[in-house]
Amino acid sequence: MPIKKEIKIKAMWDTEAEVRIAVSDDVPGLVTEAETSEQLVGKLRILIPELLEANGLLKDAEQEDIPFHLSSDRTEIIRRTVLFSG
Known part of the structure; x- marks a missing residue:
């Protein structure tokens, strides 16, 4: 069965874990993480x-080709420290 549509993958940055997390409604069960975008694409x-x-x-x-986006x-x-002079 050829994959006709482009699979949509959403990656989000997890600030606490300092990794990118990828999920997709088009691929049931897909949840993975990696430190870099290149590593994430490799896993995908x-x-x-x-x-x-x-x-x-x-x-x-x-x-067969499996296109994904x-x-x-x-x-x-950005946390700023405000200095008061007076």
């Missing part, structure tokens, strides 16, 4: 086909 290249096959969404054992958000807080 392995996990996406494995999870699609495990969930019966990828039936053929043939080589990784979007990433990161929110930071």
Whole structure:
């Protein structure tokens, strides 16, 4: 069964753990984390086909392209110290 649509993956920055966490509604069971975007993509290249096959969404054992789009958000807080002179 060819994958016809691009799989959407959402990556979020976990400030406390200092890792990127990836999840997807298109790939049941997909939750993974990595310290860098490159490491995250490496994990996704392995996990996406494995999870699609495990969930019966990828039936053929043939080589085929599985397109995915990784979007990433990161929110930071800048803490400023206000100095009072007087």
